Amino acid sequence: MNIFLIGSGNIATQLGSIFKKKGHKIVFVYSPTLSHAARLGKKLKCKYGNDSKSIVNHPADIYLIAVKDDAIKAVVNKMPALKDQLVVHVSGATDIDVLKKKFKNCGALWQVQTIILLKNTKPIPVPVVIEASNKEAEKKLKQLATAISSKVYSLDSKQRRVLHLGAVFVNNFPNHLYTIAQSLLQKHKLPYEIFHPLILTTAQNGILNPALAQTGPAKRNDKVTMNAHKKLLRKGNQLAIYKALSKSITELY
Amino acid sequence: MNIFLIGSGNIATQLGSIFKKKGHKIVFVYSPTLSHAARLGKKLKCKYGNDSKSIVNHPADIYLIAVKDDAIKAVVNKMPALKDQLVVHVSGATDIDVLKKKFKNCGALWQVQTIILLKNTKPIPVPVVIEASNKEAEKKLKQLATAISSKVYSLDSKQRRVLHLGAVFVNNFPNHLYTIAQSLLQKHKLPYEIFHPLILTTAQNGILNPALAQTGPAKRNDKVTMNAHKKLLRKGNQLAIYKALSKSITELY
Numbered sequence: 001m002n003i004f005l006i007g008s009g010n011i012a013t014q015l016g017s018i019f020k021k022k023g024h025k026i027v028f029v030y031s032p033t034l035s036h037a038a039r040l041g042k043k044l045k046c047k048y049g050n051d052s053k054s055i056v057n058h059p060a061d062i063y064l065i066a067v068k069d070d071a072i073k074a075v076v077n078k079m080p081a082l083k084d085q086l087v088v089h090v091s092g093a094t095d096i097d098v099l100k101k102k103f104k105n106c107g108a109l110w111q112v113q114t115i116i117l118l119k120n121t122k123p124i125p126v127p128v129v130i131e132a133s134n135k136e137a138e139k140k141l142k143q144l145a146t147a148i149s150s151k152v153y154s155l156d157s158k159q160r161r162v163l164h165l166g167a168v169f170v171n172n173f174p175n176h177l178y179t180i181a182q183s184l185l186q187k188h189k190l191p192y193e194i195f196h197p198l199i200l201t202t203a204q205n206g207i208l209n210p211a212l213a214q215t216g217p218a219k220r221n222d223k224v225t226m227n228a229h230k231k232l233l234r235k236g237n238q239l240a241i242y243k244a245l246s247k248s249i250t251e252l253y
Numbered sequence: 254m255n256i257f258l259i260g261s262g263n264i265a266t267q268l269g270s271i272f273k274k275k276g277h278k279i280v281f282v283y284s285p286t287l288s289h290a291a292r293l294g295k296k297l298k299c300k301y302g303n304d305s306k307s308i309v310n311h312p313a314d315i316y317l318i319a320v321k322d323d324a325i326k327a328v329v330n331k332m333p334a335l336k337d338q339l340v341v342h343v344s345g346a347t348d349i350d351v352l353k354k355k356f357k358n359c360g361a362l363w364q365v366q367t368i369i370l371l372k373n374t375k376p377i378p379v380p381v382v383i384e385a386s387n388k389e390a391e392k393k394l395k396q397l398a399t400a401i402s403s404k405v406y407s408l409d410s411k412q413r414r415v416l417h418l419g420a421v422f423v424n425n426f427p428n429h430l431y432t433i434a435q436s437l438l439q440k441h442k443l444p445y446e447i448f449h450p451l452i453l454t455t456a457q458n459g460i461l462n463p464a465l466a467q468t469g470p471a472k473r474n475d476k477v478t479m480n481a482h483k484k485l486l487r488k489g490n491q492l493a494i495y496k497a498l499s500k501s502i503t504e505l506y
Contacts, residue, residue, distance in 0.1 A: 170431055178463035205367065214429065
């Protein structure tokens, strides 16, 4: 399939590279910033530009909108209405309604994965969630999705939003808790490496059965330990997080 | 070394088994509940009982107090004062002061790991933190610790408490967030397995550089997405957790 790529950031780069590798053709990379469009266009060995009219001049089967969530609307506004082509965004948090007004065949393709893969991080097969405006579009989108994952789930916008919220709870929030722990240890000149095994085991347990794996002072409602912990935390955000999570754990068990 | 084991729960079982395997001798298992003492005593093929006088009758080099944090004091009260033997607790949250009054040679040996290893969970080498009341005791304790880990850290009670608090942030709290995500998905009939790769990658990124790995609506201060998320959450604890963590992330970046 011929793919017109809109966007030049992490996800656009990643998806463009995979689709090209899997035999699809990237016909054009569009970005409002010419240098960004050029960087990705050269990488994918295709045409590129920052003129939104290029969308009309470079016909494609699929228009892939791989931009930040809050930029999707602006991109849609710049695009001509399309009847035959498939227009797809890659956002977990955005309904496909934003596309439906202008494009007969549209959908979403969301990878349930963090866009950041730090060096040395082992890549793990990534589930992909899709949604399409009609059966024909879904068939095409599924074909595209199977190029990047063996685990493709068809969900509606509401389900995808729930999943996106869940992803905040299993990615954004644990990652911030790691950040707090790291800064706490740094402050007391303790090596963060001491937590590496614990972080990995916690994730492995959490995949299997988090409710069964819960331990700690909040679960035991051990007020002596929790009070000692609170004294060690800076007032403000860290303390508020400690209290909110401990309260929730204590009340659940 | 001859070890007298006080306690019969997860940690007592795990440590008793490892020390026996590594060539130390478990001379006795004491637990206030006879059936518990019997179960572990039979497993370790040693004497057992629920009479606290057995501590006097079964001399050992090391008395290992492997009971719940809030039961340590009661155990110490039951024990005779000891001059030559080493008395060790295995708590991350408890100062060794609780032992110093009664025992000349005392210390703590804390494994930086969750005590729960669910089936199929790969065991990962576990760092061990020790603290001792004097050099002689430290030498003995280090010898014991190296039997179970190649990573032994000598820290004081304050440092161990900071580490224990950190462990709450990298284990107890992320695990609770997984639990919330799982219940959220169950409620909307979505499969939790969809998050397995994300959970693992998040942990791998979090080990390397959590600050660099942070993404999500709170980091972007994307209020539209955060408001949509809040609507999906039950009022109460889940919402309080979402708000506290999002606020902390937004303010950090």
